[in-house]
Amino acid sequence: MGNPNVGKSVIFSRLTGVHVISSNYPGTTVGYTKGAMKLGDGEAEVVDVPGTYTLEPTCEAEEIALRMLETGDVVINVVDATNLERNLYLTLQLLERKVPMVVALNLWDDTKHRGITIDLDRLREMLGVPVVPTVAVGGEGIKPLVQSISEARSPGFPARTSEERWMAVGKIIDHVQRVSHRHHTWLERLADASIQPVTGGIIALAVLAGTFVLVRLISESFISYVLDPIFNNLWAPVVLKVSGWLGGGGLFHDIVVGTINGEEIDFVSSFGLLTSGLYVSVAMVLPYVISFYLVLGLLEDIGYLPRLAVLLDTVMHRLGLHGFAIIPTLLGFGCNVPGVLATRVLESRRERFIAATLISIAIPCASLQAMIFGLVGERGARYVVMVYGTLFVVWIVMGLILRRAVRGFTPELLIEIPPYRLPSWRSVLQKLWMRVRGFVLEAVPIILLAVLVINILYSVGVFDAIADAAAPVVTTVLGLPREAVSALVIGFLRKDVALGMMAPLGLTDHQLVIGSVVLAMFFPCIATFAVLLKELGVVNLIKATVVMLLAVLAAGGMLNLILS
Amino acid sequence: MPEVRTCSLAQMGTGQRGTVIEVAGGRGLAGRLDALGVRPGKRITKISSEIMRGPVIIQVDRTEIAVGFGMARHIVVRPD
Numbered sequence: 001m002g003n004p005n006v007g008k009s010v011i012f013s014r015l016t017g018v019h020v021i022s023s024n025y026p027g028t029t030v031g032y033t034k035g036a037m038k039l040g041d042g043e044a045e046v047v048d049v050p051g052t053y054t055l056e057p058t059c060e061a062e063e064i065a066l067r068m069l070e071t072g073d074v075v076i077n078v079v080d081a082t083n084l085e086r087n088l089y090l091t092l093q094l095l096e097r098k099v100p101m102v103v104a105l106n107l108w109d110d111t112k113h114r115g116i117t118i119d120l121d122r123l124r125e126m127l128g129v130p131v132v133p134t135v136a137v138g139g140e141g142i143k144p145l146v147q148s149i150s151e152a153r154s155p156g157f158p159a160r161t162s163e164e165r166w167m168a169v170g171k172i173i174d175h176v177q178r179v180s181h182r183h184h185t186w187l188e189r190l191a192d193a194s195i196q197p198v199t200g201g202i203i204a205l206a207v208l209a210g211t212f213v214l215v216r217l218i219s220e221s222f223i224s225y226v227l228d229p230i231f232n233n234l235w236a237p238v239v240l241k242v243s244g245w246l247g248g249g250g251l252f253h254d255i256v257v258g259t260i261n262g263e264e265i266d267f268v269s270s271f272g273l274l275t276s277g278l279y280v281s282v283a284m285v286l287p288y289v290i291s292f293y294l295v296l297g298l299l300e301d302i303g304y305l306p307r308l309a310v311l312l313d314t315v316m317h318r319l320g321l322h323g324f325a326i327i328p329t330l331l332g333f334g335c336n337v338p339g340v341l342a343t344r345v346l347e348s349r350r351e352r353f354i355a356a357t358l359i360s361i362a363i364p365c366a367s368l369q370a371m372i373f374g375l376v377g378e379r380g381a382r383y384v385v386m387v388y389g390t391l392f393v394v395w396i397v398m399g400l401i402l403r404r405a406v407r408g409f410t411p412e413l414l415i416e417i418p419p420y421r422l423p424s425w426r427s428v429l430q431k432l433w434m435r436v437r438g439f440v441l442e443a444v445p446i447i448l449l450a451v452l453v454i455n456i457l458y459s460v461g462v463f464d465a466i467a468d469a470a471a472p473v474v475t476t477v478l479g480l481p482r483e484a485v486s487a488l489v490i491g492f493l494r495k496d497v498a499l500g501m502m503a504p505l506g507l508t509d510h511q512l513v514i515g516s517v518v519l520a521m522f523f524p525c526i527a528t529f530a531v532l533l534k535e536l537g538v539v540n541l542i543k544a545t546v547v548m549l550l551a552v553l554a555a556g557g558m559l560n561l562i563l564s
Numbered sequence: 565m566p567e568v569r570t571c572s573l574a575q576m577g578t579g580q581r582g583t584v585i586e587v588a589g590g591r592g593l594a595g596r597l598d599a600l601g602v603r604p605g606k607r608i609t610k611i612s613s614e615i616m617r618g619p620v621i622i623q624v625d626r627t628e629i630a631v632g633f634g635m636a637r638h639i640v641v642r643p644d
Contacts, residue, residue, distance in 0.1 A: 162598065309630075412633075
């Protein structure tokens with residue numbers, strides 16, 4: 001247990017191995033991680049409790065932490081050695097309880113850099129429990145820490161009021177800590193620059209651009225060099241065999257394998273479980289999920305995200321969001337799926353709903369953007385600008401509307417801004433593993449299920465019926481030809497393919513712009529739909545869908561009016 | 565009795581140092597700020613104020629904290 005940003009996760013990753021489970025405390029969005037470590041001759045379960053500043057519950061995370069405290073045998077209190085004044089408050093609260101504990105005095109190396117000297121023996125004396133200095137990122141002090149667990153004690157300090165505790169902290173500090181002056185390191189200078197409005201803005205743009213480029217680079221390389229070859233060279237022959245066994249056609253065959261022409265397989269349009277189902281989840285979405293979480297983990301551990309949230313906070317509040325909501329939004333540009341998944345980091349339900357809805361409506365994913373640049377770009381660059389411009393306006397306007405329309409609150413910003421720290425690869429990779437694993441176990445089955453359902457509906461003729469019913473609206477309000485409707489319907493599966501289907505329709509430039517905007521805004525692709533269902537729940541998903549449909553009609557209709 | 569000049573954190577000048585006098589507002593707000601170290605009697609430095617009523621950044625001991633503008637208006641400070 002310990003304050004946020006003290007390195008609990010790194011210590012956790014040092015103590016446990018790879019087999020770590022990330023969970024949500026039941027009925028909340030607060031997460032915790034569980035793992036196992038070697039202790040003596042046997043094993044012990046380790047739980048990484050959400051960071052708290054105090055045991056007095058002022059927010060959900062702290063209530064959870066308090067409850068978890070009751071279930072533990074030993075507490076490892078991770079303390080930031082460079083911030084004793086604040087960290088010791090929690091330590092004293094823990095000492096008042098009956099749970100045996102040890103203190104891991106982390107970031108020990110940083111104390112030298114900051115000119116802080118701590119009298120360890122005196123501190124041990126005054127706290128009455130083992131105190132082990134650690135540098136979790138480098139792995140120092142972990143062995144002694146594990147050994148000290150057997151000596152964990154509970155001195156059982158008397159219960160104090162908040163005032164008394166702070167005075168006690170002050171007394172300990174006086175006896176134990178000396179601070180001398182030293183110069184700013186370059187990291188600190190960078191940290192200061194990142195938060196000032198002007199320099200911070202420049203750095204933010206650089207970071208965001210870098211993130212975008214990096215995520216795309218990693219994903220696309222992975223897809224082109226690893227996944228596509230595997231699917232085309234190894235998996236395709238297997239599928240063809242299965243196709244043969246199933247008779248090459250017929251309902252069951254089409255559901256499992258999809259429509260193929262017997263020789264080659266187009267993994268995107270075939271629609272079968274073994275083909276599109278697997279390909280969409282593994283070879284199109286998963287690479288983005290991995291690269292996104294990798295970059296996010298790095299940014300988190302370096303400590304940049306709070307600064308970004310601060311810079312953008314004002315703007316985001318106008319849209320009913322919190323500064324932090326910029327992260328999921330920007331990553332929706334790579335793929336909406338990790339974007340929506342990332343809305344988990346936001347504190348209130350209202351924010352999560354607004355952020356997720358805005359992402360699904362107004363943020364086009366990378367593959368769709370590629371098609372936009374390709375098809376619309378052919379007609380002229382200004383049409384591409386029109387498409388992006390419209391989407392941006394939609395994002396802002398919808399944000400303004402949702403802010404008023406959605407009940408609930410968006411909390412004001414109150415966060416600690418940690419200093420920049422070089423991340424530990426171990427911790428980043430372990431986090432990555434947990435998140436990717438979560439995605440594979442949660443989202444993939446839903447995507448497969450959705451492909452199955454769509455297939456069934458398609459063969460039964462539901463889609464044609466929908467197309468017929470929607471045609472009048474599409475032609476009058478949106479000004480698109482009737483045939484465009486089936487492209488929109490395909491948009492539920494893959495937006496890039498759907499845009500491609502509009503190409504041979506002989507649309508005018510303006511119609512193509514409208515078509516692209518409508519496609520981007522209208523109904524998320526199945527993968528996004530699946531995670532929206534998971535993150536928002538059925539009721540909110542329906543609400544979001546209604547919002548989307550109305551927005552599409554409004555935007556498309558207005559564009560139609562303006563452009564003709 | 566000499567006049568004691570106080571103002572809200574929001575009104576403090578950038579780079580100024582001061583002492584927290586009081587945290588007005590509900591118990592929830594005071595509790596959260598207290599846990600972060602922003603308590604009556606604490607010395608703080610205002611590091612920056614974002615433009616357009618954005619969050620205020622202060623330094624308490626060796627930590628930096630960003631406080632939303634609305635909250636900053638409820639923190640009463642006596643500047644040096």
